[in-house]
Amino acid sequence: MKRLKDIRTLNKEALVAAVKAANQSSYRANQIEEWMWQKGVQSFDDMTNLPKSFRDLMKRDFAFYPPKIDTVQRSSDGTIKMRFTLYDDYRIESVLIPVERDDRYTVCVSSQAGCSLNCSFCATGKMGLLRQLTTAEIVDQVRGVQAICRETYGRNITNVVYMGMGEPLLNYRQVHESIFRLTNEIGLGMSAKRITISTAGIAKMIRKLADDGIRVNLALSLHAANDEKRNKIMPINETNNLSTLMDAIKYFYTQTRNRISYEYIALRDFNDDINDAKELVKLCKYFPVRVNIIEYNPIGDGLFAASQEDKLDRFMAYLAKNDVVATLRRSRGKDIDAACGQLANN
Numbered sequence: 001m002k003r004l005k006d007i008r009t010l011n012k013e014a015l016v017a018a019v020k021a022a023n024q025s026s027y028r029a030n031q032i033e034e035w036m037w038q039k040g041v042q043s044f045d046d047m048t049n050l051p052k053s054f055r056d057l058m059k060r061d062f063a064f065y066p067p068k069i070d071t072v073q074r075s076s077d078g079t080i081k082m083r084f085t086l087y088d089d090y091r092i093e094s095v096l097i098p099v100e101r102d103d104r105y106t107v108c109v110s111s112q113a114g115c116s117l118n119c120s121f122c123a124t125g126k127m128g129l130l131r132q133l134t135t136a137e138i139v140d141q142v143r144g145v146q147a148i149c150r151e152t153y154g155r156n157i158t159n160v161v162y163m164g165m166g167e168p169l170l171n172y173r174q175v176h177e178s179i180f181r182l183t184n185e186i187g188l189g190m191s192a193k194r195i196t197i198s199t200a201g202i203a204k205m206i207r208k209l210a211d212d213g214i215r216v217n218l219a220l221s222l223h224a225a226n227d228e229k230r231n232k233i234m235p236i237n238e239t240n241n242l243s244t245l246m247d248a249i250k251y252f253y254t255q256t257r258n259r260i261s262y263e264y265i266a267l268r269d270f271n272d273d274i275n276d277a278k279e280l281v282k283l284c285k286y287f288p289v290r291v292n293i294i295e296y297n298p299i300g301d302g303l304f305a306a307s308q309e310d311k312l313d314r315f316m317a318y319l320a321k322n323d324v325v326a327t328l329r330r331s332r333g334k335d336i337d338a339a340c341g342q343l344a345n346n
């Protein structure tokens with residue numbers, strides 16, 4: 001059977017053309033857009049202000065391919081992981097991280113099925129890249145998690161981070177469009193200040209983000225503060241070294257003034273001694289930056305272990321003494337493999 005075109009991959013011009021081909025006025029395209037992106041419907045039958053004959057015509061050429069929720073896992077700490085099956089049977093994961101005392105409900109979304117970057121501490125990297133997600137598949141994750149968040153906590157989600165499976169800047173167009181849908185009035189109407197793109201560090205694309213005027217926060221998955229160590233755990237560093245990245249982020253900051261943070265997973269006896277802290281301090285001098293030191297979650301390959309507490313304390317104390325704004329992030333959702341670097345459809 002012929003696979004119908006995904007209606008949610010059409011841009012406005014193509015949508016207007018499709019509507020006109022069905023002998024309807026172009027305002028119908030606006031109505032369809034509102035149904036799809038503002039109300040979040042996933043079938044033509046739900047577009048109740050469109051004539052039935054027109055809906056039937058559209059159904060002959062177009063379809064919806066929403067990700068289907070296949071598993072919901074709830075951690076004892078309140079974190080909820082959702083696994084979605086895509087139309088072609090690939091699976092992706094999203095995570096809801098609630099911080100009730102701050103009334104903060106963050107959804108961590110995937111931007112690709114799998115990932116090509118093969119960072120050595122990350123379970124997703126071991127899968128390789130399966131395919132890029134569409135804009136709708138990214139937005140639907142947010143809507144799916146939103147529904148669970150309302151049901152469980154009676155709250156709307158407050159923040160979105162592109163920190164699930166995949167490297168968002170290597171699926172730039174769809175990620176860009178999904179941000180547009182999340183922030184636009186004909187969409188979820190979120191503030192871009194509540195959205196963070198987390199990247200392993202693709203210098204050229206960080207500059208593009210700045211040039212395209214995208215007003216989101218940027219998080220660099222740093223994890224090592226010199227090139228030699230970073231090359232060992234993040235192969236992408238061989239072509240995007242730290243000095244190139246610092247230049248690109250500085251450019252991003254001067255163009256946008258958006259918030260920058262570094263993510264730094266503390267790996268036992270690899271990146272957690274005072275010399276590492278000294279190098280990290282140096283990387284905090286280029287622009288205002290906050291550092292999140294993240295507790296490591298072993299992924300079963302025995303390559304790394306979490307830092308010991310006393311060493312981590314000394315590391316944090318050194319950063320504080322040198323005026324680096326740093327927070328130690330205890331991992332959330334460890335018991336359901338929902339923590340950072342653990343998303344691999346287990």
Ligand code: SF4
Pocket residue numbers: 115116117118119122123124125126164165166167200221341
């Ligand atoms: S850490 Fe991020 S960029 Fe690296 S392999 Fe995992 S998903 Fe990809």
